Amino acid sequence: MARLDPQWFIDWADDKIVNHSRRVILTFLVITVVFGAGLSAVSTESGTQQFAEEVPAEEAFTRISEEFSPRFQEGTGSTQLIQRAPNVLTRGELLRMLEAQKRLSDRADLRVVQTASAATIVAQTLDPDADALDQQIRALELATDGEVAKAVRENADNPRFVGLLADDFNPTEPSATATIGVVTHSIPLAEEEGAGQGGDSPLSPIQQKAVRIVATVGGDISVFGSGIIADEFGTVITDSLLIVVPAAVLFIVVFLVVAYRDLVDLLLGTSALVMALVWTFGFLGLANIPFNQVMIAVPPLLLAVGIDFGIHAVNRYREDRADGYGVDDAMRKATDQLLVAFFIVTGTTVIGFLSNLVSDLTPIRDFGVVAAIGIVFTFFVFGVFLPAAKVEVDRLRERYPIPTFSQSPLGREGSSLGAVLRIGVVPALRAPAVVIVIALVLSGSAMWYATGVDTEFGQEDFLPPAEAPAYLTVLPEPFAPGEYSVVADIEFLEERFSSSQSGVVTVYLEGRATDDSFLQELDRVAQDPPETFISVDRRADSTSILTVIRDEASGNEEFARVVARNDRDGDGIPDRNLVEVYDALVLTDSAERGLQYISANYETARVDYRVKADADDDAVVADTQEMADRFRTEGTATGAIVVFDAISDLILDSAIQSLVLSMLGTGAFLIFVYWWTEGRPSLALANLVPILIAVTFVAGTMRLSGISFNAFTATVLALTIGLGVDYSVHIVHRFIDERVDHDLETALDRTVRGTGGALAGSMLTTVFGLGVLVLAVLSILGQFGLLTAASIVYSFLASILVLPSALALWDRLSGNDPVVPLGKPDHDTGGVATAD
The missing domain is CATH 1.20.1640.10 (Multidrug efflux transporter AcrB transmembrane domain)
Structure with a gap:
C-alpha cells in the first residue's frame, strides 16, 4: 500500500x-x-457550580429557581454568626451576640432585614416587649445571672431556641459551647440559583464587611455564608498559583542546570x-x-x-x-x-x-x-x-x-x-x-x-483544608496564602450541630398540578417515607403547595371557606376546582410563599423533603428517586445532595x-x-x-x-x-x-x-x-x-x-x-x- x-x-x-x-x-x-x-x-x-452544568438534576434545580422565585423583587440572603465559648449562654456571651447583631443592623450598607439568635429569644423572654435590638440588650443588662438562667430553662422545649444551640446544650445548668445567630440581608435577586456555588456572590462584599465589624465585638464569633465561601473559591486559585508556579520553576531550574x-x-x-x-x-x-x-x-x-x-x-x-x-x-x-x-x-x-x-x-x-x-x-x-x-x-x-x-x-x-x-x-x-x-x-x-x-x-474539595499545613503558615509575602475558615466552620457545624442539621431534597413535578387529585397525591406520597427521610407520625417532613394552603386556611377564614367548598370528602385537602383554590391563595398574604412551590401558570410544582443529616448520600439519592417515582406526575429528583x-x-x-x-x-x-x-x-x-x-x-x-x-x-x-x-x-x-x-x-x-x-x-x-x-x-x-x-x-x-x-x-x-x-x-x- x-x-x-x-x-x-x-x-x-x-x-x-x-x-x-x-x-x-x-x-x-x-x-x-x-x-x-x-x-x-x-x-x-x-x-x-461549573461542574453542575448540563447535569439533569441540576437543570431541574435551576428551573425550580427560575419558576418558583418571585421576579422583579428584592431577594434575601443570610449570614451565620458562629459563636464559640466555654458557655455561650452566660449573660456576657449573650450580650456579645446581641451587640454583634446590632452593629451589623446599624450599617445601612449591609441591608439587614432582620436578625435572630438564642440571645434574642432569651432577651424577649425576659422582656416580651423588647422588639428592637437595643431594647433586648437593655433587658439583658438589667437582668441578673439567675434571671438569665431561668429564661434559658423556660426555652428548653422551644425548637427554635434549641435548634440554634450546639448538641451539648444542658438545660438543667444552662450551658452550651456554641450557638448560631442568623442575619438576613436584602439583596438583588440572582438570575438563577443552582446546587453548586460559583466564585462570586452578591453577599461577598456584605459578609466581608461583616467580618470586620464582628471582630470589633470581641470574643470568638466567626462570620459564615455563601459570600465567604465564594471569596475562598476565588482566592484559592491565585494563592495556589503563587505557591506552585515559583516552586515548580525553582525545582525545574535546579534540575535543568544539572541536565544542561x-x-x-x-x-x-x-x-x-x-x-x-x-x-x-x-x-x-x-x-x-x-x-x-x-x-x-x-x-x-x-x-x-x-x-x-x-x-x-x-x-x-x-x-x-x-x-x-x-x-x-x-x-x-x-x-x-x-x-x-x-x-x-x-x-x-x-x-x-x-x-x-x-x-x-x-x-x-x-x-x-x-x-x-x-x-x-x-x-x-x-x-x-x-x-x-x-x-x-x-x-x-x-x-x-x-x-x-x-x-x-x-x-x-x-x-x-x-x-x-x-x-x-x-x-x-x-x-x-x-x-x-x-x-x-x-x-x-x-x-x-x-x-x-x-x-x-x-x-x-475546592476549598483549603480545615488545618493548613505548617509550611503554608511560614511562607513570606507575597507567597503566604490568605486565611481560610470555611471548611473548618463546615466541619464544626456538622460536628456540633448535628441534631439540628438536616439536608433538603426536592422533587420537581411537571404537569397535572391542576388535576383534581393532585393535592391528594401530594398527601398520599408523603405517607410511609423511606428510611433516610425525616418523618413525623410516619409522614415525610415536607413542604409543598399543600403545606402553604393548609397554613393559610388555619388562620384565614375566608380562604378556609374556599378550601372547604372544594373539599368533597372533608379531609381538609381540596379535590376539585384547584385553579380556583390557587387563585384565591394568590390574593392572600401567603401568595409569595405559595409561588415558591407552584409556578405562576400552575403547570409545575415542587416538594421539599427534609432528610437525616447523617444519612448516606447514595441512600438519600435512591430514596429521593423513589419518592419521585411514587408520583403519577412526571417527577425529577433534585437538590444539592442529588446533584452532587x-x-x-x-x-x-x-x-x-x-x-x-x-x-x-x-x-x-x-x-x-x-x-x-x-x-x-x-x-x-x-x-x-x-x-x-x-x-x-x-x-x-x-x-x-x-x-x-x-x-x-x-x-x-x-x-x-x-x-x-x-x-x-x-x-x-x-x-x-x-x-x-x-x-x-x-x-x-x-x-x-x-x-x-x-x-x-x-x-x-x-x-x-x-x-x-x-x-x-x-x-x-x-x-x-x-x-x-x-x-x-x-x-x-x-x-x-x-x-x-x-x-x-x-x-x-x-x-x-x-x-x-x-x-x-x-x-x-x-x-x-x-x-x-
Whole structure:
C-alpha cells in the first residue's frame, strides 16, 4: 500500500531549522507577541457550580429557581454568626451576640432585614416587649445571672431556641459551647440559583464587611455564608498559583542546570518553556475559555512535557556533536530522529487529553482542550524553535568567545548513570518472556486492587483544608496564602450541630398540578417515607403547595371557606376546582410563599423533603428517586445532595470512559504511526506494554494512598497514558534507529544509555516539577500532583525495566535474525532484513 513518505516533512523542517534559523526564531517571537496580547483577557471561574452544568438534576434545580422565585423583587440572603465559648449562654456571651447583631443592623450598607439568635429569644423572654435590638440588650443588662438562667430553662422545649444551640446544650445548668445567630440581608435577586456555588456572590462584599465589624465585638464569633465561601473559591486559585508556579520553576531550574550544565542552553530551554506557556494562556484568553481550578494543573503539565522535549533535543544533538558532526549536520541528524518521536508523543498525549471530551462535566472538557492545545504548542516550540535557536547560538559560539560549559550528553558510555540504566537489558536478552509475564501479573494485581477506589465530589474539595499545613503558615509575602475558615466552620457545624442539621431534597413535578387529585397525591406520597427521610407520625417532613394552603386556611377564614367548598370528602385537602383554590391563595398574604412551590401558570410544582443529616448520600439519592417515582406526575429528583451525587457518578464515568478512549485511541495512533514511519505497525504492541503497567500501578496507588476519584484525579489515568507514552516512544524509536546499524544487544544497550539518560533527567525534573502541586493550598490538587508524579515514575521504570524485554520479544517474534541488523542486506535471501 502506497504511503506518503514522512521523511519529506522531516527534510522540510530540517531545512527551515538549519538554513533559515533566524527567520524561524523571528516568526516564533512574533507569534508569542500575538498570543501575549491574549493574556490580559484570561478570566477565571471557580466553585462547584461549573461542574453542575448540563447535569439533569441540576437543570431541574435551576428551573425550580427560575419558576418558583418571585421576579422583579428584592431577594434575601443570610449570614451565620458562629459563636464559640466555654458557655455561650452566660449573660456576657449573650450580650456579645446581641451587640454583634446590632452593629451589623446599624450599617445601612449591609441591608439587614432582620436578625435572630438564642440571645434574642432569651432577651424577649425576659422582656416580651423588647422588639428592637437595643431594647433586648437593655433587658439583658438589667437582668441578673439567675434571671438569665431561668429564661434559658423556660426555652428548653422551644425548637427554635434549641435548634440554634450546639448538641451539648444542658438545660438543667444552662450551658452550651456554641450557638448560631442568623442575619438576613436584602439583596438583588440572582438570575438563577443552582446546587453548586460559583466564585462570586452578591453577599461577598456584605459578609466581608461583616467580618470586620464582628471582630470589633470581641470574643470568638466567626462570620459564615455563601459570600465567604465564594471569596475562598476565588482566592484559592491565585494563592495556589503563587505557591506552585515559583516552586515548580525553582525545582525545574535546579534540575535543568544539572541536565544542561551550560548557561546558554539553560536560558534557551527556559525561554522555550515560557514561550509555550504564553502561547497556551494567550490562546485561553483569545478563545474566551475561563481558567478554572482544574486548569491549575496545566502549567506544570506543559512544563513537564516541555522539559522532556528540551532535554531530549539538546541531549541527542550533543551525542551527534560528540560523534564528530558539525552544527548543521548534528542538528539534521538529531531532528531526523526526534521530530518523529516528538510527533508520536504529541499525538498520543493529545489523545490522552482530548479523551476528556467524553466527560459530561464542562470544566474537565475545557481542561482537556486547553491541555491538548498546549501540548501541540509545546511540540512546535521545542521541535522547531529550540533547535533553530540552538543552531544559531552554536554558530555564534564558533565565531565569538561565548562561554561554554559542559556539552557532554547524559548517560554516555562509561558513566555511572549509563551503567544503572542497563539494568533492564540483561534480563531482556536472557528471559524476556519471564519479565513480561511477571510484569503483567503485577499489573493485573494492581488493577484488581484498584477496583476499591472511591469516588467523591463536594464543596470542600475546592476549598483549603480545615488545618493548613505548617509550611503554608511560614511562607513570606507575597507567597503566604490568605486565611481560610470555611471548611473548618463546615466541619464544626456538622460536628456540633448535628441534631439540628438536616439536608433538603426536592422533587420537581411537571404537569397535572391542576388535576383534581393532585393535592391528594401530594398527601398520599408523603405517607410511609423511606428510611433516610425525616418523618413525623410516619409522614415525610415536607413542604409543598399543600403545606402553604393548609397554613393559610388555619388562620384565614375566608380562604378556609374556599378550601372547604372544594373539599368533597372533608379531609381538609381540596379535590376539585384547584385553579380556583390557587387563585384565591394568590390574593392572600401567603401568595409569595405559595409561588415558591407552584409556578405562576400552575403547570409545575415542587416538594421539599427534609432528610437525616447523617444519612448516606447514595441512600438519600435512591430514596429521593423513589419518592419521585411514587408520583403519577412526571417527577425529577433534585437538590444539592442529588446533584452532587450525580456529579460524583459522572466523575467515575469520565475516568473510565476517558481511560478506555485514551487507550484505544493511543493504540490506534501508534499502529498507524509505526506503519507510516517505519512500516512496522506491530511495534505498537511493544510500546503499549509499559503504558498498561503504569496505568494499573497508578490506579493501585490511588487506593493505597486513600485518594478517591474527584474533579482533579478523574483525569489522571488518561493523563498517565498521555504522559507515560512519552518515555516508551523515545525508547522504541531510538531502538529502531539503532537496530538499523547494530545487533539486538548493542541496539538495546545504546538505546537505554543514550535515550535512557535523557529520560532519567526528564523524569527527575518532571516529577519534582509536578510534585510541587502537593504544596498547593487545595489538597486535592496536591493529590493530583502526587498521582501524576507517580505516573511519571512508573512510566520511566516500566520503560527502562520492562520495555527492553518487550522489544526483544518483538524482535524475535517478528522474524528478525538477531545477528542481521534491520535494513542491512540479508545475504541468504538477497533481500533486506525486515520486521513485519
